[in-house]
Amino acid sequence: MRLNIRHHTAYRYEIPATRIVQAMRVWPRSNAMQTVERWAVRVGGKLLKPRCEDGFGNAEATFSAEGPVESLEVEVAGTVRTHDTAGVLGTTDEWLPPDYFLVPSPLTVVDAGLREFAADQPAGETLPRLHALMLRIRERVEFRTDETHAETRAHEAFAQGSGVCQDHAHIMIAACRALGLPARYVAGYLWVHDDDLSPASHAWCEVFVADLGWVGFDVANRISPNEHYVRVAVGRDARDAAPIRGIRQGGAVESLDVTVQVQVAQQQ
Numbered sequence: 001m002r003l004n005i006r007h008h009t010a011y012r013y014e015i016p017a018t019r020i021v022q023a024m025r026v027w028p029r030s031n032a033m034q035t036v037e038r039w040a041v042r043v044g045g046k047l048l049k050p051r052c053e054d055g056f057g058n059a060e061a062t063f064s065a066e067g068p069v070e071s072l073e074v075e076v077a078g079t080v081r082t083h084d085t086a087g088v089l090g091t092t093d094e095w096l097p098p099d100y101f102l103v104p105s106p107l108t109v110v111d112a113g114l115r116e117f118a119a120d121q122p123a124g125e126t127l128p129r130l131h132a133l134m135l136r137i138r139e140r141v142e143f144r145t146d147e148t149h150a151e152t153r154a155h156e157a158f159a160q161g162s163g164v165c166q167d168h169a170h171i172m173i174a175a176c177r178a179l180g181l182p183a184r185y186v187a188g189y190l191w192v193h194d195d196d197l198s199p200a201s202h203a204w205c206e207v208f209v210a211d212l213g214w215v216g217f218d219v220a221n222r223i224s225p226n227e228h229y230v231r232v233a234v235g236r237d238a239r240d241a242a243p244i245r246g247i248r249q250g251g252a253v254e255s256l257d258v259t260v261q262v263q264v265a266q267q268q
Contacts, residue, residue: 001227002037002265003191007076007201009244010257016068017251024048025233026076026243027059028188032083032090033216034230039078056184056240057094058233067250074244079265080230087224089206089231091213098208101182105236108174108185111155118175126181126209131224134217137171143220150238166238168219169205173237182208186216187241189230191262201260202229203238230262 007026024043027050030036041048043063050059065072104110110118117140121132137158144162154174157167169185176183183205190202204218204225216225225231235241248254 001082001191002079003082003189003228003230004079004261004263004265005077005189005230006259006261007074007189007243008259009074011072012255012257013070013251014253014255015250016070017248018067018069019064019249020067020069020072020246020251021062021064021248022244022246023054023060023062024074024244025054025058025060025187025241026074028078028080028230028232029057029059031092031231032088033085033225034083035081037079037081039080040076042075044072053095055095056233056235057092057096058235058241063246069251082227082230084227087216087226088212089214089216098182098214101184101208101236102177102180103236104177105240106153107151107237107239108154108170108177110174110178111159114155114158114171114174115178117158118178127212127215130176130181130207130209130215130217133175134172134219135222137168137175137219138222141168141171141219143168165203165218165220169203170237172205172207172217172219176205176207184214184234185237185241186231186234187238187243188232189260189262190218190221191228191264200262201243201258203241204229206234 051061054060142162148163154170157163173183190200206214233241
């Protein structure tokens with residue numbers, strides 16, 4: 001499947017900012033699950049290319065602007081050919097060993113309740129147990145918007161019993177780490193089935209399974225990622241994999257408008 005993606009972000013400031021610095025991780029990489037055919041990022045109308053890799057292997061660039069800045073627009077557009085691997089990314093050339101992703105992170109803290117939930121499942125082979133864990137989490141935590149926020153921690157969403165894809169991913173990551181399985185957060189895009197033009201930034205997780213490598217699990221949709229998914233950035237949690245994260249001086253009363261479109265490309 002070939003997917004066209006457009007991701008537009010507009011910042012506006014009631015009082016102009018004197019300085020803006022942003023770290024951007026908005027460049028997907030080709031791998032077993034996808035082939036990037038074209039990709040361009042423009043900030044304020046100017047082409048921006050990745051200049052380095054962060055500690056997780058994500059392509060990254062830092063953008064800065066001196067004020068006064070009243071508005072700023074980031075435009076991401078590209079085409080990715082996706083491949084259905086049943087969620088298996090495998091072992092890739094990465095900087096960090098899998099065991100690094102056993103380390104707790106701010107948004108994936110495990111409390112006693114979540115630890116007990118993770119441990120309460122039948123013994124067996126790892127992969128079937130992970131699929132069962134994914135389904136149990138989704139049954140326990142309903143998909144509801146506006147009930148959590150960007151800094152909601154895994155055990156908080158779990159206790160509340162509701163959240164969005166970010167929360168589902170964090171809960172699965174926390175539960176897997178409690179079981180001694182390396183797990184990490186993935187930020188990307190999703191084309192929604194039977195919808196020709198679907199707005200969908202999305203999040204899921206990957207767990208390292210012996211003999212398979214990294215395997216994806218989308219708890220929110222109860223499946224492993226297939227050809228409908230485009231993988232962009234990874235990290236310990238959503239903070240590490242955030243597409244755009246930055247700081248500013250001044251710029252009081254910020255408004256943010258984000259538009260994402262994922263569309264099936266016409267076959268050549």
